[in-house]
Amino acid sequence: MADFIQLLLGGLATGGIYALAAVGFTLLWQTSQTINFAQGEFVMLPAFFVLIGMGFFGLPFWPAVILAFIVSMVLLGFLFKRLLVDPMITHGTLPLVIATIGMAILMKEAVREFYGADAWPFPPLAEAINVHVLGAALSLQSLVILGVTIGAAVALQFFLSGTRTGRQMQATAQNPNVARILGIPVERMILYTFLINAALVTLAALLITPIYLAKFSNGELLGLYAFIAAIIGGFNQMRGAIVGGLVLGVLDNFTAVYISTQYRLVVPLVFLIVIILFRPQGLLGRVEERTV
Numbered sequence: 001m002a003d004f005i006q007l008l009l010g011g012l013a014t015g016g017i018y019a020l021a022a023v024g025f026t027l028l029w030q031t032s033q034t035i036n037f038a039q040g041e042f043v044m045l046p047a048f049f050v051l052i053g054m055g056f057f058g059l060p061f062w063p064a065v066i067l068a069f070i071v072s073m074v075l076l077g078f079l080f081k082r083l084l085v086d087p088m089i090t091h092g093t094l095p096l097v098i099a100t101i102g103m104a105i106l107m108k109e110a111v112r113e114f115y116g117a118d119a120w121p122f123p124p125l126a127e128a129i130n131v132h133v134l135g136a137a138l139s140l141q142s143l144v145i146l147g148v149t150i151g152a153a154v155a156l157q158f159f160l161s162g163t164r165t166g167r168q169m170q171a172t173a174q175n176p177n178v179a180r181i182l183g184i185p186v187e188r189m190i191l192y193t194f195l196i197n198a199a200l201v202t203l204a205a206l207l208i209t210p211i212y213l214a215k216f217s218n219g220e221l222l223g224l225y226a227f228i229a230a231i232i233g234g235f236n237q238m239r240g241a242i243v244g245g246l247v248l249g250v251l252d253n254f255t256a257v258y259i260s261t262q263y264r265l266v267v268p269l270v271f272l273i274v275i276i277l278f279r280p281q282g283l284l285g286r287v288e289e290r291t292v
Contacts, residue, residue: 015249040223
């Protein structure tokens with residue numbers, strides 16, 4: 001029983017990181033019909049912003065983290081929207097998808113060229129000690145990850161539902177044309193979505209990089225898992241993306257222990273196929289009807 005609890009909570013902690021990236025997928029899709037296949041690299045890059053702040057500017061860890069948040073929101077939020085999404089979205093979703101794939105390759109190769117192919121250690125957010133919960137020994141770092149993820153999800157949900165700006169963002173996501181008629185600044189709301197996504201991926205980077213170290217290739221699997229999580233939970237629902245990420249993290253952990261580490265990616269893909277076949281809108285997603 002203790003092993004089960006340990007695997008479950010560890011999986012939820014990992015799944016929480018997937019959920020943060022998956023929420024970004026859903027937010028961008030809902031507001032601007034943007035599918036960002038560079039999302040994994042968006043999680044990888046802020047860790048190197050922190051290392052640059054510490055190594056090149058001599059900043060302590062937390063000031064370097066603040067710098068990483070600012071740089072991420074400028075580069076991965078504002079400039080990403082202005083320089084790539086806005087020009088490409090007028091040509092349709094497929095050209096934009098291809099452009100984000102190309103940008104992912106560019107970002108990955110740029111980091112490898114600048115920092116090399118070696119994995120770099122990254123300061124953890126918690127001490128390397130174990131905490132005993134219901135007889136299971138859990139790392140404090142996993143509990144911190146789970147707590148921060150839950151806190152971020154609750155704060156985002158409160159912002160979207162409990163503030164005027166958040167409700168305007170939801171109205172923009174549901175029907176931008178009607179939102180414009182009602183006087184909502186749609187373009188500004190879409191920009192806020194990109195900035196929120198930049199903040200979420202930076203938070204995900206701070207949580208996962210101490211475990212996997214800072215490496216140029218980290219974004220490959222992260223982006224794939226986040227995309228799968230968004231589809232499993234429901235691509236048009238934020239809470240669906242959160243559930244999808246948590247389910248995927250738990251499934252990944254149990255697969256590695258009870259089946260084989262060789263099938264860690266196979267089982268989630270099989271689960272994804274089952275979801276697409278029997279519930280294509282996702283576990284918590286809603287069916288969207290489109291006129292032809």
